[in-house]
Amino acid sequence: MIAVCLLSGGMDSSTLAYLAKDRGYRLICLHFNYGQRTEKKERSSARMIAGLAGAEELVEIDLSYLTRFGGSSLTDHRMQIDQYSDTTEGIPNTYVPFRNANLLSIATSCAEARKGEAVFIGVQSQDYSGYPDCRPQFIDAFQELVNVGTRDETTIRIYAPFLSMNKQDIIRLGLSLGVPYEHTWSCYQNEELACGVCGACHFRRSAFESLGMKDPLPYEER
Amino acid sequence: MIAVCLLSGGMDSSTLAYLAKDRGYRLICLHFNYGQRTEKKERSSARMIAGLAGAEELVEIDLSYLTRFGGSSLTDHRMQIDQYSDTTEGIPNTYVPFRNANLLSIATSCAEARKGEAVFIGVQSQDYSGYPDCRPQFIDAFQELVNVGTRDETTIRIYAPFLSMNKQDIIRLGLSLGVPYEHTWSCYQNEELACGVCGACHFRRSAFESLGMKDPLPYEER
Numbered sequence: 001m002i003a004v005c006l007l008s009g010g011m012d013s014s015t016l017a018y019l020a021k022d023r024g025y026r027l028i029c030l031h032f033n034y035g036q037r038t039e040k041k042e043r044s045s046a047r048m049i050a051g052l053a054g055a056e057e058l059v060e061i062d063l064s065y066l067t068r069f070g071g072s073s074l075t076d077h078r079m080q081i082d083q084y085s086d087t088t089e090g091i092p093n094t095y096v097p098f099r100n101a102n103l104l105s106i107a108t109s110c111a112e113a114r115k116g117e118a119v120f121i122g123v124q125s126q127d128y129s130g131y132p133d134c135r136p137q138f139i140d141a142f143q144e145l146v147n148v149g150t151r152d153e154t155t156i157r158i159y160a161p162f163l164s165m166n167k168q169d170i171i172r173l174g175l176s177l178g179v180p181y182e183h184t185w186s187c188y189q190n191e192e193l194a195c196g197v198c199g200a201c202h203f204r205r206s207a208f209e210s211l212g213m214k215d216p217l218p219y220e221e222r
Numbered sequence: 223m224i225a226v227c228l229l230s231g232g233m234d235s236s237t238l239a240y241l242a243k244d245r246g247y248r249l250i251c252l253h254f255n256y257g258q259r260t261e262k263k264e265r266s267s268a269r270m271i272a273g274l275a276g277a278e279e280l281v282e283i284d285l286s287y288l289t290r291f292g293g294s295s296l297t298d299h300r301m302q303i304d305q306y307s308d309t310t311e312g313i314p315n316t317y318v319p320f321r322n323a324n325l326l327s328i329a330t331s332c333a334e335a336r337k338g339e340a341v342f343i344g345v346q347s348q349d350y351s352g353y354p355d356c357r358p359q360f361i362d363a364f365q366e367l368v369n370v371g372t373r374d375e376t377t378i379r380i381y382a383p384f385l386s387m388n389k390q391d392i393i394r395l396g397l398s399l400g401v402p403y404e405h406t407w408s409c410y411q412n413e414e415l416a417c418g419v420c421g422a423c424h425f426r427r428s429a430f431e432s433l434g435m436k437d438p439l440p441y442e443e444r
Contacts, residue, residue: 026400059287059290062284065281068281072335099333101323101331102324106324108319108323111317112319135371144363145364145366146320147361151354152354
């Protein structure tokens with residue numbers, strides 16, 4: 001039983017890899033470089049986690065063409081990253097248009113070619129500030145696309161087990177699975193010390209705090 | 223009005239670019255290298271056609287990761303290309319798993335980032351020997367994915383105008399639009415003289431013949 005698991009190296013996708021492993025799958029992990037600022041750090045986290053989770057393969061894939069289309073502060077380094085704020089309206093400028101459809105399509109190609117039965121993606125709809133490609137409807141629509149767009153004898157299930165979980169739930173689950181969070185990376189902005197103020201840092205840090213724990217990652221003092 | 227147009231450099235996608243132009247769109251063409259054997263020839267056809275059709279941009283995108291997953295004779299050069307035969311059953315081994323979902327996802331990312339309104343893809347369901355990602359249901363499912371997976375204010379239509387046309391219809395349309403078929407390339411096998419026996423050659427050549435015309439491309443003698 002093979003599962004293809006999207007592994008950025010962040011908190012959620014690392015927990016995901018451990019979860020898929022725990023469910024009895026052999027893991028092929030895919031890591032994507034799409035020109036995000038902190039790719040070097042993310043990649044090194046992904047390698048560490050893939051190794052520790054016992055993945056059979058970590059395929060590193062270059063999607064730098066997404067950079068060429070522009071439109072996101074994650075990939076256009078001239079734009080400033082939106083900081084988290086309670087009053088932020090609309091979709092943060094870190095949104096990379098239709099990114100998850102790209103990632104899931106690649107994962108499905110891999111799963112069909114390698115006779116895998118499952119694709120795992122770590123999106124969650126609660127904290128994610130309205131990215132359209134993180135919504136439950138999006139995952140449902142993608143499952144339908146896989147059903148009609150692969151061979152009739154192919155059956156691939158798209159699992160997004162964190163869809164309705166929040167970061168606290170994920171950390172709680174991850175701790176029970178032994179996820180080494182000190183080796184994961186979430187910050188959108190920095191590669192040495194996490195910035196603490198981008199959306200990714202905000203949600204991660206406050207989730208640890210709300211569990212009465214300290215995030216094992218070092219943060220920049222402000 | 224911007225349209226993103228998938229342009230392999232073959233007969234169908236070249237006709238497609240001319241059709242989108244004729245409908246009044248400004249064209250951004252995307253060409254993909256996914257390790258297919260005849261990529262060099264296809265790329266040079268795509269450049270020529272993009273120029274002649276007046277495209278504003280031709281973005282060449284490397285998808286060689288599809289090669290690394292294997293499973294197709296188009297990208298695994300140790301496998302022999304299936305020749306066309308009336309008695310062939312099932313899906314030919316030139317099928318690249320879930321390829322069109324990859325191509326359409328990229329095109330949609332490009333369209334959303336560039337504020338385009340349309341994506342054109344030249345799939346047809348008739349001649350294509352049952353590739354699952356060339357079926358009308360696949361295009362419908364992809365349109366639904368775009369509707370839920372892009373910003374609410376984004377409206378992108380997926381056009382597959384050749385879905386229910388055959389190659390004859392396409393050539394007839396293309397001739398009325400002035401498509402220079404001598405600059406297009408379809409063969410899956412060769413880059414100098416078209417082989418004449420792979421599925422792509424078979425369908426192309428017989429379409430010209432059935433219109434009482436000669437394909438302007440040179441074919442290998444057998």
